[in-house]
Amino acid sequence: MKxxxxxxxxxxxxxxxxxxxxxxxxxxxxxEVIVYNWGEYIDPDTITMFEEETGIKVVYDEYETNEIMYPxxxxxxxxxxxxxxxxxxxxxxxxxxxLQEINFDNIPNVKNIGQQYFDQSQEFDPENKYSxxxxxxxxxxxxxxxxxxxxxxxxxxxxxxxYADNILMQDSVRDAFMVALKLKGYSMNTLDExxxxxxxxxxxxxxxxxxxxxxDQVRDKMIGNEAAIGVIYSGEAIFTQRExxxxxxxxxxxxxNVWIDSWVIPxxxxxxxxxxxxxxxxxxxxxxxxxxxxITYSTPNDAARALIEDEDIKNSRIAxxxxxxxxxxxxxxxxxxxxxxxxxELWKEVKAE
Amino acid sequence: xIKTTLQRIYVTLIFIFLYAPIVTLIVLSFNASKTRxxxxxxxxxxxxSLFRNEAIMNALANTLLIAFAASIVSTLIGTIAxxxxxxxxxxxxxxxxxxxxxxxxxxxxxxxxxxxxxxxSMGLKFGLGTILLAHITFCIPYVILSIMxxxxxxxxxxxxxxLDLGASPVYGFYxxxxxxxxxGILSGFLMAFTMSLDDFIITHFTKGAGVDTLSTKxxxxxKKGIKPEMYALSTIIFVTVLVLLILVNKAPTDxxxxxxxxx
Amino acid sequence: MNNxxxxxxxxxxxxxxxxxxxxLIPLGMVFYYGLTDRSGAxxxxxxxxxxxxxxAKALWLALLLSLIxxxxxxxxxxxxxxxxxxxxxxxxxxxVLIFILPMWMNFLLRTMAWQTxxxxxxxxxxxxxxxxxxxxxxxxxxxxxVLGMVYNFLPFMVLPIYNAxxxxxxxxxxAAKDLGANNIQVFFKITLPLSVPGIISGITMVFIPALxxxxxxxxxxxxxxxxxxxxxxxxxxxxxxxxxxxxxxxVLMLFIIVxxxxxxxxxxxxxxxxx
Numbered sequence: 001m002k003x004x005x006x007x008x009x010x011x012x013x014x015x016x017x018x019x020x021x022x023x024x025x026x027x028x029x030x031x032e033v034i035v036y037n038w039g040e041y042i043d044p045d046t047i048t049m050f051e052e053e054t055g056i057k058v059v060y061d062e063y064e065t066n067e068i069m070y071p072x073x074x075x076x077x078x079x080x081x082x083x084x085x086x087x088x089x090x091x092x093x094x095x096x097x098x099l100q101e102i103n104f105d106n107i108p109n110v111k112n113i114g115q116q117y118f119d120q121s122q123e124f125d126p127e128n129k130y131s132x133x134x135x136x137x138x139x140x141x142x143x144x145x146x147x148x149x150x151x152x153x154x155x156x157x158x159x160x161x162x163y164a165d166n167i168l169m170q171d172s173v174r175d176a177f178m179v180a181l182k183l184k185g186y187s188m189n190t191l192d193e194x195x196x197x198x199x200x201x202x203x204x205x206x207x208x209x210x211x212x213x214x215x216d217q218v219r220d221k222m223i224g225n226e227a228a229i230g231v232i233y234s235g236e237a238i239f240t241q242r243e244x245x246x247x248x249x250x251x252x253x254x255x256x257n258v259w260i261d262s263w264v265i266p267x268x269x270x271x272x273x274x275x276x277x278x279x280x281x282x283x284x285x286x287x288x289x290x291x292x293x294x295i296t297y298s299t300p301n302d303a304a305r306a307l308i309e310d311e312d313i314k315n316s317r318i319a320x321x322x323x324x325x326x327x328x329x330x331x332x333x334x335x336x337x338x339x340x341x342x343x344x345e346l347w348k349e350v351k352a353e
Numbered sequence: 354x355i356k357t358t359l360q361r362i363y364v365t366l367i368f369i370f371l372y373a374p375i376v377t378l379i380v381l382s383f384n385a386s387k388t389r390x391x392x393x394x395x396x397x398x399x400x401x402s403l404f405r406n407e408a409i410m411n412a413l414a415n416t417l418l419i420a421f422a423a424s425i426v427s428t429l430i431g432t433i434a435x436x437x438x439x440x441x442x443x444x445x446x447x448x449x450x451x452x453x454x455x456x457x458x459x460x461x462x463x464x465x466x467x468x469x470x471x472x473x474s475m476g477l478k479f480g481l482g483t484i485l486l487a488h489i490t491f492c493i494p495y496v497i498l499s500i501m502x503x504x505x506x507x508x509x510x511x512x513x514x515x516l517d518l519g520a521s522p523v524y525g526f527y528x529x530x531x532x533x534x535x536x537g538i539l540s541g542f543l544m545a546f547t548m549s550l551d552d553f554i555i556t557h558f559t560k561g562a563g564v565d566t567l568s569t570k571x572x573x574x575x576k577k578g579i580k581p582e583m584y585a586l587s588t589i590i591f592v593t594v595l596v597l598l599i600l601v602n603k604a605p606t607d608x609x610x611x612x613x614x615x616x
Numbered sequence: 617m618n619n620x621x622x623x624x625x626x627x628x629x630x631x632x633x634x635x636x637x638x639x640l641i642p643l644g645m646v647f648y649y650g651l652t653d654r655s656g657a658x659x660x661x662x663x664x665x666x667x668x669x670x671x672a673k674a675l676w677l678a679l680l681l682s683l684i685x686x687x688x689x690x691x692x693x694x695x696x697x698x699x700x701x702x703x704x705x706x707x708x709x710x711x712v713l714i715f716i717l718p719m720w721m722n723f724l725l726r727t728m729a730w731q732t733x734x735x736x737x738x739x740x741x742x743x744x745x746x747x748x749x750x751x752x753x754x755x756x757x758x759x760x761x762v763l764g765m766v767y768n769f770l771p772f773m774v775l776p777i778y779n780a781x782x783x784x785x786x787x788x789x790x791a792a793k794d795l796g797a798n799n800i801q802v803f804f805k806i807t808l809p810l811s812v813p814g815i816i817s818g819i820t821m822v823f824i825p826a827l828x829x830x831x832x833x834x835x836x837x838x839x840x841x842x843x844x845x846x847x848x849x850x851x852x853x854x855x856x857x858x859x860x861x862x863x864x865x866x867v868l869m870l871f872i873i874v875x876x877x878x879x880x881x882x883x884x885x886x887x888x889x890x891x
Contacts, residue, residue, distance in 0.1 A: 370767070
């Protein structure tokens with residue numbers, strides 16, 4: 001039985017190789033920082049710039065939704081240094097004691113971020129201790145001028161039978177309910193079962209008119225004239241308008257969601273100092289400008305905004321809405337495990353129809 | 354004659370069905386516009402920017418490395434497992450085969466999350482290694498299921514005859530058993546490789562920071578739009594394999610083992 | 617003989633150990649989560665929840681659609697396998713690889729390509745429009761989901777059947793014909809029964825994965841059709857409720873067991889192989 005030992009040797013050798021993980025590149029001279037961010041949410045050049053200027057190696061990981069990111073952070077499988085969650089997710093992370101306070105003394109460039117964004121952040125980060133805004137935006141209606149002849153200023157157009165099978169809704173429980181709750185005049189963070197059931201009912205009523213519940217596909221479908229009206233994030237609006245000049249973006253009069261994605265530092269971050277350096281770097285006006293031009297999502301960095309050359313974009317009301325103009329804008333709160341469960345139940349009922 | 358023409362039409366239709374999306378992807382790889390919704394003109398710029406994109410190249414390297422490693426290891430383990438299973442009593446064999454089927458038949462997200470939990474409780478550092486362990490786990494069933502039928506068709510007396518004639522068990526294995534089950538081993542390897550290449554969910558939950566395969570990279574781009582470089586990469590992979598296929602097929606290599614059963 | 621047999625059994629140790637650690641223990645974890653609630657107390661609620669209206673409907677729809685997809689796959693694959701068998705014995709590996717090749721293109725990209733093909737303003741409708749034919753309106757409907765399933769799983773049905781058919785001894789068929797059987801009789805009395813292991817294998821490889829899919833219903837069904845796969849995925853990601861997700865998965869495992877039993881009955885000798 002000479003073969004058995006050889007098989008065993010082979011396998012053990014392989015295991016040894018595999019487990020040491022051949023993917024380990026050389027660490028930077030000043031250590032590393034492990035960043036977990038949305039996919040396609042940063043200009044890769046800025047990462048290279050950071051590595052060259054600071055000598056810190058950036059280990060960069062991406063996720064596609066807050067909900068996919070959360071279990072990995074909660075389970076602690078990998079200890080990240082920097083995350084970029086959305087508003088309500090930040091609140092959830094705070095309440096589950098998964099974040100640590102940021103030492104703002106180490107982030108001098110934070111002065112570039114407009115105060116209004118910090119004020120808005122207090123809805124989920126009450127004392128502004130845990131987060132630094134990175135991108136923000138609104139949610140609104142994107143419609144095709146040539147396919148819609150009614151004035152578009154209200155969420156109710158998404159219930160107009162004239163546009164049956166031409167309406168795109170967001171495939172996300174909070175976003176869908178936001179539209180319904182706002183239309184009904186309720187808060188999008190409500191936990192009142194009566195209000196929620198009303199919202200659920202109109203969503204069910206709307207379902208036959210909806211072409212599809214989508215997330216990113218809104219973009220391609222609107223550009224391709226596949227649908228006439230869609231619910232979309234403001235950051236995407238600019239991109240779509242460039243590709244299809246017939247598209248217009250509007251914030252409905254009933255109000256909408258103002259969302260903010262911010263940098264946070266998890267509690268178990270192994271390289272906190274480097275994390276703060278990274279965040280500080282991202283707040284630099286030239287870096288923020290680069291990122292804005294790459295992602296096209298609005299930047300809360302007022303210093304960067306001043307550097308934008310294209311006047312149309314600098315003053316664009318889509319990219320940089322004057323938040324004080326609207327009085328019924330809200331930011332998502334974390335509703336707690338029970339609140340989430342309630343929303344999810346109702347959403348399931350809508351989807352199951 | 355009509356029968357053959359009808360047959361040919363049928364086969365062609367099915368192939369059109371199978372390859373229509375592939376052709377679409379190839380066409381999109383030359384689309385100057387970033388969005389798949391409109392044609393922006395013909396361009397090859399995605400192919401050039403593809404090779405300059407470090408992240409995608411790394412992901413490609415990881416994907417191939419993992420696929421090869423996982424398929425080799427799972428083929429090894431699976432082959433020797435089959436030998437062992439053949440010697441079990443019928444009942445034990447049924448139980449083992451049942452357990453073997455579990456990773457294949459379980460919902461992938463369940464397998465992914467449960468493996469993640471396992472690795473956490475084992476205290477493993479997440480990275481290339483954990484992905485490899487996970488891939489081997491779901492590849493082994495395919496290997497075993499490819500080899501078992503051939504093993505069952507083996508004539509045990511041939512092997513015994515070899516031993517009687519003085520061959521050592523290992524030599525007997527190499528000369529008698531192995532050639533018979535080789536098609537099964539090869540197809541098992543191929544299946545393992547294929548399943549590992551395309552896996553997303555399980556890889557997502559068992560990978561570490563900074564390690565990406567092509568599949569996970571594509572899925573994270575879903576929110577902001579698939580980079581056209583991905584279409585270019587897919588086209589390159591497809592064309593490469595197709596060319597290899599045709600080359601291999603042109604060379605007369607197959608030793609056709611007679612399928613007549615010897616009673 | 618005993619010594620050699622013992623050594624052969626020992627060969628299985630790597631695999632037995634592996635399956636213990638990486639299959640059985642995670643399975644145990646799934647059961648643990650499925651049978652407990654957030655506070656860690658034992659409960660059957662997660663499993664019983666399959667009976668709530670939405671879950672039952674999601675399961676029913678998934679069963680229906682995957683059943684239809686499986687039957688369609690079978691109907692499409694069987695004639696194809698027969699034709700391929702008769703085409704040429706040397707082509708075996710070429711044929712196998714031709715079917716596996718599409719699977720090497722990323723699954724998400726292929727499904728998105730179907731969107732480009734099927735949309736109102738998509739490729740197929742553009743062609744139909746050009747030819748003044750009525751438009752194809754199946755995107756964002758269950759029909760598109762079935763199409764997606766069939767597309768994805770067809771190779772998994774074709775290959776086992778092809779394999780089983782190619783193993784049939786031609787001389788048996790010749791003998792039957794010599795004894796006076798016509799083509800139909802040959803098919804029903806010889807070909808079909810001998811190909812049953814392949815059919816069972818194909819059904820297994822198509823039905824169960826189709827049952828748990830969630831990407832296809834999202835991309836091609838417009839996310840309007842809630843399938844059990846979607847429910848489980850959302851429980852694990854959006855709802856962060858691993859207990860419910862695991863509980864529902866345990867219910868699905870019932871189908872795995874049913875499949876194992878059926879395989880044991882119809883494919884006693886385990887001849888149905890994939891490749």
